[in-house]
Amino acid sequence: MLKLDSKVPEGNIAEKWTNHKFNMKLVNPANKRKYDIIIVGTGLAGASAAATLGELGYKVKAFTYHDSARRAHSIAAQGGINAAKNYQNDADSVFRLFYDTVKGGDFRSREANVYRLAEVSNNIIDQCVAQGVPFAREYGGTLANRSFGGAQVSRTFYARGETGQQLLLGAYSSMNRQVKLGNVEIFPRQEFLDLVLVDGRAQGIITRNLTTGELESHSAQAVILATGGYSNVFFLSTNAMNSNATAAWRAHKKGATFANPCYTQIHPTCLPVHGEGQSKLVLMSESLRNDGRIWVPKKAGDNRKPNEIPEDERDYYLERKYPAFGNLVPRDVASRNAKYVCDEGRGVGGGRAVYLDFADAFKRIGKDGVKDKYGNLFDIYANITGEDPYEVPMRIYPAPHYTMGGLWVDYNLMSNVPGLFVLGEANFSDHGANRLGASALMQGLSDGYFVIPYTIGNYLTTEKPEKVDPNGPEFKKAENNVNDMVKKLLSLNGKQTVDEIHKRLGHILIDKVGMSRSEEGLKEAIKQIRELREEFWTDVKLVGKAEELNQTLERAGRVADFLELGELMALDALNRNESCGGHFREEYQTPEGEALRRDDEYTYVAAWEFKKAGEWELHKEELNFENVKLATRSYK
Amino acid sequence: MSSDNINLTLNVWRQKSPESKGNFEEFKVTVSPHASVLELLDELNNGLEKEGKDPIAFESDCREGICGTCGLVINGHPHGPLPKTATCQLHMRNFKNGETLYIEPMRAKPFPIIKDLIVDRSGFDKIQQSGAFVSFNTGSAPDANAIPISKDSADASLDAAECIGCGACVAACKNSSAMLFVGAKVSQFALLPQGQPERYDRVQEMVTVMDDLGFGNCTNTYACEAECPKGISVANIARLNREYIVAKFKSNKDVD
Numbered sequence: 001m002l003k004l005d006s007k008v009p010e011g012n013i014a015e016k017w018t019n020h021k022f023n024m025k026l027v028n029p030a031n032k033r034k035y036d037i038i039i040v041g042t043g044l045a046g047a048s049a050a051a052t053l054g055e056l057g058y059k060v061k062a063f064t065y066h067d068s069a070r071r072a073h074s075i076a077a078q079g080g081i082n083a084a085k086n087y088q089n090d091a092d093s094v095f096r097l098f099y100d101t102v103k104g105g106d107f108r109s110r111e112a113n114v115y116r117l118a119e120v121s122n123n124i125i126d127q128c129v130a131q132g133v134p135f136a137r138e139y140g141g142t143l144a145n146r147s148f149g150g151a152q153v154s155r156t157f158y159a160r161g162e163t164g165q166q167l168l169l170g171a172y173s174s175m176n177r178q179v180k181l182g183n184v185e186i187f188p189r190q191e192f193l194d195l196v197l198v199d200g201r202a203q204g205i206i207t208r209n210l211t212t213g214e215l216e217s218h219s220a221q222a223v224i225l226a227t228g229g230y231s232n233v234f235f236l237s238t239n240a241m242n243s244n245a246t247a248a249w250r251a252h253k254k255g256a257t258f259a260n261p262c263y264t265q266i267h268p269t270c271l272p273v274h275g276e277g278q279s280k281l282v283l284m285s286e287s288l289r290n291d292g293r294i295w296v297p298k299k300a301g302d303n304r305k306p307n308e309i310p311e312d313e314r315d316y317y318l319e320r321k322y323p324a325f326g327n328l329v330p331r332d333v334a335s336r337n338a339k340y341v342c343d344e345g346r347g348v349g350g351g352r353a354v355y356l357d358f359a360d361a362f363k364r365i366g367k368d369g370v371k372d373k374y375g376n377l378f379d380i381y382a383n384i385t386g387e388d389p390y391e392v393p394m395r396i397y398p399a400p401h402y403t404m405g406g407l408w409v410d411y412n413l414m415s416n417v418p419g420l421f422v423l424g425e426a427n428f429s430d431h432g433a434n435r436l437g438a439s440a441l442m443q444g445l446s447d448g449y450f451v452i453p454y455t456i457g458n459y460l461t462t463e464k465p466e467k468v469d470p471n472g473p474e475f476k477k478a479e480n481n482v483n484d485m486v487k488k489l490l491s492l493n494g495k496q497t498v499d500e501i502h503k504r505l506g507h508i509l510i511d512k513v514g515m516s517r518s519e520e521g522l523k524e525a526i527k528q529i530r531e532l533r534e535e536f537w538t539d540v541k542l543v544g545k546a547e548e549l550n551q552t553l554e555r556a557g558r559v560a561d562f563l564e565l566g567e568l569m570a571l572d573a574l575n576r577n578e579s580c581g582g583h584f585r586e587e588y589q590t591p592e593g594e595a596l597r598r599d600d601e602y603t604y605v606a607a608w609e610f611k612k613a614g615e616w617e618l619h620k621e622e623l624n625f626e627n628v629k630l631a632t633r634s635y636k
Numbered sequence: 637m638s639s640d641n642i643n644l645t646l647n648v649w650r651q652k653s654p655e656s657k658g659n660f661e662e663f664k665v666t667v668s669p670h671a672s673v674l675e676l677l678d679e680l681n682n683g684l685e686k687e688g689k690d691p692i693a694f695e696s697d698c699r700e701g702i703c704g705t706c707g708l709v710i711n712g713h714p715h716g717p718l719p720k721t722a723t724c725q726l727h728m729r730n731f732k733n734g735e736t737l738y739i740e741p742m743r744a745k746p747f748p749i750i751k752d753l754i755v756d757r758s759g760f761d762k763i764q765q766s767g768a769f770v771s772f773n774t775g776s777a778p779d780a781n782a783i784p785i786s787k788d789s790a791d792a793s794l795d796a797a798e799c800i801g802c803g804a805c806v807a808a809c810k811n812s813s814a815m816l817f818v819g820a821k822v823s824q825f826a827l828l829p830q831g832q833p834e835r836y837d838r839v840q841e842m843v844t845v846m847d848d849l850g851f852g853n854c855t856n857t858y859a860c861e862a863e864c865p866k867g868i869s870v871a872n873i874a875r876l877n878r879e880y881i882v883a884k885f886k887s888n889k890d891v892d
């Protein structure tokens with residue numbers, strides 16, 4: 001019987017990590033080279049872990065499906081990274097960053113993990129600067145900061161709109177140094193397709209060489225997954241084209257519980273969909289909401305051009321419903337309301353979009369003033385849409401952006417499968433039901449640079465996993481299973497392409513398991529996803545062979561996993577009879593239409609154990625809030 | 637939106653494997669002006685898959701112009717004719733109805749073709765692994781504000797660090813030179829105090845590996861800068877040359 005133990009250390013929250021580091025067993029420096037560690041994924045979490053474990057002397061094998069480790073999607077993060085440096089002398093502190101993050105997560109994260117995240121945030125900035133990351137600076141030579149949502153202090157460090165790129169290239173360069181020193185070996189163009197357990201412990205992986213199509217077995221004494229989030233389950237999201245859930249999902253099917261899959265973040269200010277051929281969505285910084293006013297026509301089906309709609313026939317719905325915060329309500333509230341007005345047939349530009357109008361700002365600070373503040377964003381908008389946002393209002397619509405849910409991990413970032421560690425967006429641990437801006441980069445680097453190097457040593461010395469033969473029976477069996485699945489996929493000769501089925505899955509999920517969810521809709525979604533899964537396994541059409549570069553086959557495997565994950569997201573959303581953070585259940589709202597949390601019954605992590613396709617068992621990890629008082633968010 | 641769709645003739649490079657002989661295959665397509673070049677290929681591939689034909693192999697990932705994965709050569713230009721724009725950000729409205737497009741992989745000896753439009757750019761990783769880092773173990777860093785760095789230096793360093801490693805500079809150069817790429821990386825560190833201790837070894841190590849991999853020399857045509865989707869300046873090549881010469885005088889270690 002599976003039992004989840006968070007392994008949170010005893011004691012005062014501010015001393016837990018320090019005490020834990022002292023109490024953990026160490027690996028003697030000379031013995032570290034005897035341990036092989038596999039890391040899957042080379043984004044912020046994976047690359048920083050590879051670099052640091054290599055520095056310590058472990059033998060690291062790092063896998064990525066990209067052609068180069070530098071391409072991971074961390075590279076696209078724009079805004080910045082939080083740290084409690086208090087360089088601005090504005091009363092920031094570790095405790096305040098901890099508090100803001102717990103509150104921002106709508107009281108559904110594990111306090112001790114969040115505190116540790118805040119605690120090591122400062123070390124991250126020091127480390128990145130030492131690596132030569134060119135952060136923005138003031139004229140006096142000190143580091144610059146800016147503000148982000150959900151905080152009243154200025155604690156975000158940045159490098160123009162390319163913070164993720166610079167941080168990733170920093171971690172990549174440190175990892176490269178270990179490649180040169182012989183401690184890290186990078187395996188590009190290799191996709192993880194299964195986890196291998198030996199005596200119940202994670203001891204290896206099966207990968208597919210994406211160039212030749214050959215399956216390979218790799219063994220190690222511990223396996224780390226740093227494989228990102230699952231927003232691409234929606235087909236259209238701000239994630240990169242290749243971002244997928246396969247590594248996490250196949251580990252889940254090998255026994256790792258999946259926690260809070262229904263916690264997804266849908267970002268309100270993205271460019272709208274231009275047509276069925278659209279491949280992904282592009283984010284526009286939410287800072288635009290500082291000066292832009294969001295509106296739709298009052299009348300459904302009003303097809304007039306925006307400038308032909310008089311002022312009294314426009315509905316500035318956020319300003320009307322939330323007079324105190326207006327257009328600056330949090331991400332989830334803004335997204336949900338955009339969906340509602342479009343559901344009413346009041347979407348603009350012929351479909352699902354709302355106007356973000358700068359006419360008032362032009363009057364107040366002039367077009368040049370707006371250009372100074374948002375010029376690059378206006379250029380991006382013009383390039384992509386072909387419309388001039390200085391002349392016509394922007395059209396925006398929400399898009400799936402980040403997933404707070406993920407594989408369950410304990411305080412040591414180990415899943416319930418011994419020897420399987422999960423870092424970054426792939427785990428569930430730090431953001432609760434909603435992530436604050438500039439916290440994703442912080443978590444990825446915290447996990448990789450400052451947490452896993454300590455906790456993995458404790459596992460290795462306590463559990464003493466042996467080296468195993470990558471040709472052993474467990475590996476052969478796993479390889480055969482993967483091979484069977486590949487063969488089965490390639491044998492399908494139906495009528496629909498992989499993308500067509502993926503798009504249909506996306507439509508079901510965004511409609512019923514997206515910004516707003518209801519019991520009825522979720523039950524329908526589960527039924528529809530099951531039917532679609534059947535259809536996939538009978539009517540999809542693949543081309544090409546297994547033993548060659550075959551991108552259709554790569555996508556087919558990922559979509560097969562999404563078709564199972566999508567059902568679990570709906571099931572988890574159905575189980576959670578409350579609204580919190582990115583999870584909004586229509587049945588649970590205040591009379592004013594706000595999210596209604598139900599702390600008495602749902603202050604727990606929902607961790608799902610895979611039984612068989614379409615069947616899971618729920619395990620609960622109760623959450624205790626000893627340092628932050630549970631409170632209701634209000635934006636009226 | 638369908639009313640303003642445009643019709644194009646595509647000539648796409650098809651090549652089954654590194655060894656096989658490639659050729660252009662012609663396709664007639666109708667596409668929305670709002671689609672990107674890569675979305676055009678997505679749609680084309682969807683149709684090919686439906687007919688049971690081998691789709692065109694091409695790579696892309698972020699589709700926001702930052703990951704550097706995509707990089708097709710369109711009508712002779714790496715990333716197409718629009719300046720400072722990656723392939724994924726190039727929309728069909730930039731082409732005229734009835735136009736013919738030639739879509740090819742990046743061609744350079746150090747970037748062998750793997751299949752169709754996919755090339756092997758692992759040489760860039762090898763160059764960086766030879767020295768594009770600061771040797772600084774995690775945990776030993778002083779406070780981030782302990783060393784003030786002038787805004788100008790930090791900005792100039794970031795200008796160089798913005799390189800997305802796509803390889804367009806190499807594909808644009810008649811000598812297949814990687815000096816814009818290497819110059820940008822060398823500059824990022826040379827402009828910062830953190831990069832000083834290894835400054836002269838770094839440039840020698842990186843240039844040696846660059847030469848060993850068969851990348852050519854710079855003959856000042858500036859095609860690299862013109863085609864770079866991030867607008868990385870050729871001033872970085874000048875700095876690379878300067879750093880290299882100074883290294884030969886100042887370094888205690890002679891790398892060759």
